[in-house]
Amino acid sequence: MSTELRIRNESAATAEGDAVVVGVLPAEADGDGLRLTPGTEEVDAAFDGRLTKELELAGATGKAEEIVKLPTRGAITAPLVVAVGLGKPGSEGASEPEQVRRASGAAARALSGTGRAVSTLGRLDLAAAAEGTLLGAYTFNAYKSNGANGANGKTPVGQVDLLTGDDTAEETLRRATAVANAVRTARDLINTPPNDLYPETFAARARELGEAAGLQVEVLDDAALAEGGYGGVLGVGQGSSRKPRLVRLTWSGGDSPRAKVALVGKGITFDTGGISIKPAANMDHMTSDMSGAAAVIATTVLAAQLGLPVAVTATVPMAENMPSDTAYRPGDVLKMYGGKTVEVLNTDAEGRLILADAIVRAGEDAPDYLIETSTLTGAQVVALGTRTAGIMGSDEFRDRVAAHAQTTGEGGWPMPLPDHLRPDLDSRVADLANVTSHRFGGMLAAGIFLREFVPADTPWVHIDVAGPAFNAGGPWGYTGKGGTGVPVRTMFAVLSDIAENG
Numbered sequence: 001m002s003t004e005l006r007i008r009n010e011s012a013a014t015a016e017g018d019a020v021v022v023g024v025l026p027a028e029a030d031g032d033g034l035r036l037t038p039g040t041e042e043v044d045a046a047f048d049g050r051l052t053k054e055l056e057l058a059g060a061t062g063k064a065e066e067i068v069k070l071p072t073r074g075a076i077t078a079p080l081v082v083a084v085g086l087g088k089p090g091s092e093g094a095s096e097p098e099q100v101r102r103a104s105g106a107a108a109r110a111l112s113g114t115g116r117a118v119s120t121l122g123r124l125d126l127a128a129a130a131e132g133t134l135l136g137a138y139t140f141n142a143y144k145s146n147g148a149n150g151a152n153g154k155t156p157v158g159q160v161d162l163l164t165g166d167d168t169a170e171e172t173l174r175r176a177t178a179v180a181n182a183v184r185t186a187r188d189l190i191n192t193p194p195n196d197l198y199p200e201t202f203a204a205r206a207r208e209l210g211e212a213a214g215l216q217v218e219v220l221d222d223a224a225l226a227e228g229g230y231g232g233v234l235g236v237g238q239g240s241s242r243k244p245r246l247v248r249l250t251w252s253g254g255d256s257p258r259a260k261v262a263l264v265g266k267g268i269t270f271d272t273g274g275i276s277i278k279p280a281a282n283m284d285h286m287t288s289d290m291s292g293a294a295a296v297i298a299t300t301v302l303a304a305q306l307g308l309p310v311a312v313t314a315t316v317p318m319a320e321n322m323p324s325d326t327a328y329r330p331g332d333v334l335k336m337y338g339g340k341t342v343e344v345l346n347t348d349a350e351g352r353l354i355l356a357d358a359i360v361r362a363g364e365d366a367p368d369y370l371i372e373t374s375t376l377t378g379a380q381v382v383a384l385g386t387r388t389a390g391i392m393g394s395d396e397f398r399d400r401v402a403a404h405a406q407t408t409g410e411g412g413w414p415m416p417l418p419d420h421l422r423p424d425l426d427s428r429v430a431d432l433a434n435v436t437s438h439r440f441g442g443m444l445a446a447g448i449f450l451r452e453f454v455p456a457d458t459p460w461v462h463i464d465v466a467g468p469a470f471n472a473g474g475p476w477g478y479t480g481k482g483g484t485g486v487p488v489r490t491m492f493a494v495l496s497d498i499a500e501n502g
């Protein structure tokens with residue numbers, strides 16, 4: 001069951017519902033205490049102007065994502081006020097819309113189990129409130145035996161009425177809902193366990209999603225990959241009984257597309273490390289090693305649903321990285337799609353190998369821009385933490401993408417690709433080795449490896465989301481545990497920017 005959003009232009013004091021959400025801001029240094037966000041006036045009036053006082057008594061401070069519940073005892077129609085903190089402006093680097101998005105997400109989580117709520121946050125930023133609510137309410141109960149209603153599953157809030165006086169509200173809600181649903185689709189794919197989501201079934205789901213959105217779909221199976229010479233995808237996938245795939249989804253961009261964009265996403269449905277096997281601790285997180293693939297599939301579908309005037313082709317390599325008697329070995333040399341040879345020195349650096357094939361294939365379409373995203377390196381998490389993606393590529397486009405990563409609130413920071421690291425990827429026997437012999441700048445070395453396969457002069461970006469794609473910690477803002485759907489909203493913002501500005 002998923003949450004229904006509606007638009008209402010009515011007083012929060014008389015609106016029907018089980019709870020009314022109000023936003024609160026921390027006291028200013030020279031001010032007199034907690035403040036309410038605009039759009040909450042009628043509720044405050046019904047409390048005789050004492051709402052902030054009562055919330056303060058109940059412990060509210062206005063800090064980001066803080067939830068305080070206050071029974072209304074008949075002061076307004078709804079029996080409960082749910083106050084959510086927005087935090088100080090710019091706290092945690094959050095933009096204003098992002099503060100509304102996170103507050104709406106925190107409120108949606110706090111409303112779990114509630115039938116119907118009314119939110120005044122729609123009056124601050126309708127799109128952000130809608131996205132935050134839908135993402136915060138997301139639950140993945142497909143594998144709970146009691147479904148969403150049992151003791152195990154969490155029931156999302158049934159309906160949220162977003163208050164707004166905006167005349168373009170319907171269109172804003174339609175777009176925000178489509179964006180949030182794309183993120184939710186990516187999360188569903190990531191959260192589906194690897195015994196059910198492996199290359200063949202992942203490709204089938206990509207096909208279904210693509211066809212439902214009217215995309216052109218092409219799936220290469222292992223025979224077609226062999227025929228085409230995709231040595232990277234085949235090498236990585238050969239240790240698994242679940243054979244690899246390469247999926248291509250194309251949105252035409254409508255009648256007069258402004259530009260052609262290639263999206264590429266890493267689709268390792270499970271990463272054991274292969275013969276260079278990973279330690280057992282937290283290996284289960286490697287079920288999320290197809291997050292880049294999930295994100296580009298969802299973003300391409302979204303571009304079509306919203307009729308974005310940009311031609312988009314997603315090229316998605318899918319493989320399972322397993323150790324076995326048929327697995328590729330350290331020391332193997334792979335002949336990649338397009339002819340370059342790569343010496344495999346570590347079978348756990350598999351993402352770059354399947355991506356190299358996909359990037360070369362994507363480059364054959366002569367795209368104006370190429371965007372690749374992947375859970376590529378543990379070094380990304382060491383360098384930037386779990387919430388900030390590493391963004392590398394050609395200088396100008398990299399900075400443009402990083403700016404969108406900031407405004408969407410998904411998080412990301414520009415990183416260099418220093419040329420002096422390139423010789424560290426030289427191989428004794430092949431054109432290139434898949435790893436350096438040291439761990440310094442591991443995130444950057446992976447980016448430098450990928451750059452070898454990008455067509456010259458194509459503006460491109462590599463978004464390493466090893467940390468941000470999967471939330472192994474507790475829920476925060478609109479991000480629950482598990483797959484996050486990052487960087488769907490960043491990529492969609494970039495596509496929208498290209499649609500407008502070329």
Ligand code: BES
Binds near residue numbers: 349378379442
């Ligand atoms: N999928 C991993 C990267 C990863 C690590 C994603 C942690 C999410 C969380 C990737 O395939 C990998 O194993 N990378 C190696 C590269 C190394 C062998 C150069 C790594 O980061 O250790």
Ligand code: MN
Binds near residue numbers: 271273348349350
């Ligand atoms: Mn790996």
Ligand code: ZN
Binds near residue numbers: 289348350351375
């Ligand atoms: Zn991996």
